[in-house]
Amino acid sequence: MLNFNYSIPTKIFFGKEQIQSLIGQINQYGTRILLVYGGGSIKKIGLYNKVVTLLKENNLPYWELPGIDPNPRIESVRKGIALCRENQINFVLAIGGGSTIDCAKLIAAGFFYPKDPWDLMIGTAKFEKALPLGTILTLAATGSEMDPIAVISNPEINQKIGTGHPTMAPKFSILDPTYTFSVPKSQTAAGTADIMSHALESFFSGIRSAYLQSRMSEAILKTCIKYGPIAMVEPENYEARANLMWASSLAINGLLSYGKERKWSAHPIEHELSAYYDITHGVGLAIITPHWMEYVLDDSTVDVFKDYGVNVWGLNPELEAYEIARQAIEKTKAFFVSLGLPTTLSAVNISEEKLELMANAATKHGPLGEFRPINAHDVLQILKASL
């Protein structure tokens, strides 16, 4: 197990009607609020009304930044920062899924940086502080509600970059599973794939000695495999939505990766797909992940695949290791298919044209992953196999 420094400061208010904690929490941090949200779904489910009513009743002035896109754009961040500066805003409240929360995070940090916030994403400027941020989650997927990471797109230059800093960790997040009852099937499926991908990226690690962390990754994976399909068929099944929601937060808040190296493989590849084709993150991950698995399966990795097959998919431990590994990969694919997710790049209208460009871009800072490091050539093979 590698050394690690653990700090997960975000308070979670989990369950039905936890919105009642909102004002008490805001009062600890700010008085002038920026509401950040996406499309109309929070209005449809009545959440928007609940929040603004509470703010008004408590004399908390607020300003709004609606319309945050999936794969949130740097342009929205710039707008948000301007709104905060014009109105002396001192608290940011994100209501939505990971895109909205990521956008709010960079607004909160960019507020204190006098130049263009994209500098913070590409590392030419340093994070120093951020406005306090709270979130109300409406989609179980990215885990942004409990981590310090933001992934932002800059479509003008086909870049989608993730970066993190402790100051961007939400002070609190309200997780009411009923807010996800109306999430459509396609997004429930993509969200489930996203959560699983986070657990898989941590699970498939060269640091075999972090045994406890691997078993916890399996706990997350089993939860997704059990409840993803239930939430698809019974969207208002509280137990399913609650387990998926809590899994989303725990899959990426550090718990699974502390003690391992956090060098991921499928995510950086997917970021290129989203950067060039603006596809849904979880969909891209569902396409890439099984092909990545097939590519990195070899004598040095087969034992971890065996653990995966036996502990997560319940395969017979008596079978030969490669047989277990292959069956486990097939089961992974079949599971994504059962959720209605596409399995090929062509299904999301990605052709061979830019594969090499994306493979080079994904590896421009060096090989990906530490489980079985892959370079541009490897990524290209994985992308081609995914066509």
Next chain:
Amino acid sequence: MLNFNYSIPTKIFFGKEQIQSLIGQINQYGTRILLVYGGGSIKKIGLYNKVVTLLKENNLPYWELPGIDPNPRIESVRKGIALCRENQINFVLAIGGGSTIDCAKLIAAGFFYPKDPWDLMIGTAKFEKALPLGTILTLAATGSEMDPIAVISNPEINQKIGTGHPTMAPKFSILDPTYTFSVPKSQTAAGTADIMSHALESFFSGIRSAYLQSRMSEAILKTCIKYGPIAMVEPENYEARANLMWASSLAINGLLSYGKERKWSAHPIEHELSAYYDITHGVGLAIITPHWMEYVLDDSTVDVFKDYGVNVWGLNPELEAYEIARQAIEKTKAFFVSLGLPTTLSAVNISEEKLELMANAATKHGPLGEFRPINAHDVLQILKASL
């Protein structure tokens, strides 16, 4: 899944040489230090010298409260509070295992309460604030390093009580697995049983819908089952000590019990054994737990035992549920035996004499547990079966 409010504020510095973080952390919280520790083991392993050298080099004055007993006593707490008041101490540093840390917690809270600190334990006074507290852990067992709970004994009146308050959560804990290399076999075994007991108390819950939490309990249990025996035979096996140490913290910091009710069964029974006979906590738990399991196994609980047998002990899921349950309980017992732990009360010199007294004391606030609530009569049967 029940509603819950999650907050685990303790920062963890995990791994070799993390002692280097000590001064930077103390500097955030205080300037005049109370060192709380137990016997001579921290001197034997050179940890005491390391800490006082660091404090001296950084001109941080310190006072000492040594000699904290296993099952720490309220008398030590009173002494510690007096020391703090006499010397304007503003930071408490516990170096040791759970007993030392628990004692330090009540010193930190009792400092602000003008009367006798036992009032805080029995609930006739309320926790309001506490001195900031840090810990350096030397035993993987109680998880006190990452929770807000203190268990204190008052031998004059045969009471051992646990209570918790957020103000008592350590600000930081330094977890260097090498500090546990010298832990003797008997304590390694008892610590492993203690960790497992925390995971089992959360696992055996009536809140079946908290599926993810149950799977995480299994992760902790599998970790103990794998590494407890290794640490017994190879006390300097870093991987084993590291996994056990991290398991100890995660087993009781809330992660496994959020979303379930935290109404435990074996612990309150064991507290009476320790209160009357001053036995090692983990030993008492290892004796009681399998007998508690046998007693509560019935049609309403057998499915959870089946999960336990299949997921933790790898039993064949095709077997009949009661058969799996019985085998799982036998495996639990056999595991404790393999660690050299006693399996009966008589082996730790407890006779029938006070069983009824203890059964009544354990249930004086009502039935224990919510998985299968047990009253004084039930506890007595469990104790008798354990003789």
